[in-house]
Amino acid sequence: MTRDTQGENAPSDLDLTRLLQTLTVESDRYAERFGSRHGLHRTDVNALALILAAARRGEPMSPSALARELGLSPSATTALIDRLEAVGHVERERPSGDRRRVALHVPEAGLEEGRKMFVPLAEAFADSWAGFGPAEREVVARFLDVSTEAMKAVSAEWAPPHESQRRR
Known part of the structure; x- marks a missing residue:
């Protein structure tokens, strides 16, 4: 890494x-x-x-x-x-x-x-996360949320042409 x-x-x-x-x-x-x-x-x-x-x-x-x-x-x-x-x-x-x-x-x-x-x-998953305290879990949850939103935003730019036309 x-x-x-x-x-x-x-x-x-x-x-x-x-x-x-x-x-x-x-x-x-x-x-x-x-x-x-x-x-x-x-x-x-x-x-x-x-x-x-x-x-x-x-x-x-x-x-x-x-x-x-x-x-x-x-x-x-x-x-x-x-x-x-x-x-x-x-x-x-x-x-x-x-x-x-x-x-x-x-x-x-x-x-x-x-x-x-x-x-x-x-x-x-629960077993693998057992060592994370509440503060770490909050950071992980926030990280996953913002990463998901970033993925959705970039993914929308790659929408097929018929999808963007249908949304209008």
């Missing part, structure tokens, strides 16, 4: 970037293994993650919102949802009061499959 050019005994920006790249690659590999185990495409796994994240925030995920998040056409999104529904990972619901709207959610059986794959990872 290289050190900061100002003589401090800390990893450089390049070191941190490479560590994040390594974490991202390993995270991708883990998600691909989950998808492979369940016969899912990588985009299907990403869709599940987005639907679950929306549920954690208490926000229903609609097919059109999912299409925007994934940068997919409506027909490709319908095919993706059909695949996920066929294997029991997603269900379409119509919220009461508006039969035109559709909300996507992951049923208990799908959640249980996800737990089998991701609870061991969460436990391994």
Whole structure:
């Protein structure tokens, strides 16, 4: 690892970037293994993650919102949802009061499959973080938050042309 050019005994920006790249690659590999185990495409796994994240925030995920998040056409999104529904990972619901709207959610059986794959990872993470005190955890959380926002900002610059046209 290289050190900061100002003589401090800390990893450089390049070191941190490479560590994040390594974490991202390993995270991708883990998600691909989950998808492979369940016969899912990588985009299907990403869709599940987005639907679950929306549920954690208490926000229903609609097919059109999912299409925007994934940068997919409506027909490709319908095919993706059909695949996920066929294997029991997603269900379409119509919220009461508006039969035109559709909300996507992951049923208990799908959640249980996800737990089998991701609870061991969460436990391994918790074990590896056991030596971090509260102040260090605050720094790590802030680092991850700002790094994620930086990734989103730069990623938006690389959006496919059809995605930016659709947002207008």
